[in-house]
Amino acid sequence: MRRLMIADSSDIVRTVAKRILSELGFMVAETSSDQQALRACSADMPDVLIVDAHLEGALELITAVRALEGSERVRIYYCLIEGDLKKMMAGKRAGADDFLLKPFDRKILSAVFGTAARVA
Structure with missing residues (x-):
C-alpha cells in the first residue's frame, strides 16, 4: 500500500481528502503544519506529499523535503485554489512535481490518484 501525506491547515480539507484517498487504497497521514510535515517526512518519507499553498511555510517545506535523503x-503536489502561473512556478522551483487545484472532490482525486495507490 502506498503512503500519502496531506499537509493542510484545514481540518475539513484533511478529513475529506483522507477519507477519499483511503478509499482509493492509500495509507494516509495528515499534518496541519509545515514543521509537523517535515518531522514526519524525516522519520518516514511518504510516496506522495500534498502541500497546500496556504499552509504557512509551504514552499520552504517542499524545499526542505527535497533536501532529505x-x-x-x-x-x-502543490495544492492551489487557482491556476496562478506565478504561484505554480514558485512551487516548481521549490521542488513540486505537479499541482492540484482546490476545491477537489472524489472525481478529481480519483482521476489524479486512482491507479497510483496500488502501483508499487
Missing part, C-alpha cells in the same frame, strides 16, 4: 522517490 530519499526525497527523489516522493511525488510532491
Whole structure:
C-alpha cells in the first residue's frame, strides 16, 4: 500500500481528502503544519506529499523535503485554489512535481490518484 501525506491547515480539507484517498487504497497521514510535515517526512518519507499553498511555510517545506535523503522517490503536489502561473512556478522551483487545484472532490482525486495507490 502506498503512503500519502496531506499537509493542510484545514481540518475539513484533511478529513475529506483522507477519507477519499483511503478509499482509493492509500495509507494516509495528515499534518496541519509545515514543521509537523517535515518531522514526519524525516522519520518516514511518504510516496506522495500534498502541500497546500496556504499552509504557512509551504514552499520552504517542499524545499526542505527535497533536501532529505530519499526525497527523489516522493511525488510532491502543490495544492492551489487557482491556476496562478506565478504561484505554480514558485512551487516548481521549490521542488513540486505537479499541482492540484482546490476545491477537489472524489472525481478529481480519483482521476489524479486512482491507479497510483496500488502501483508499487
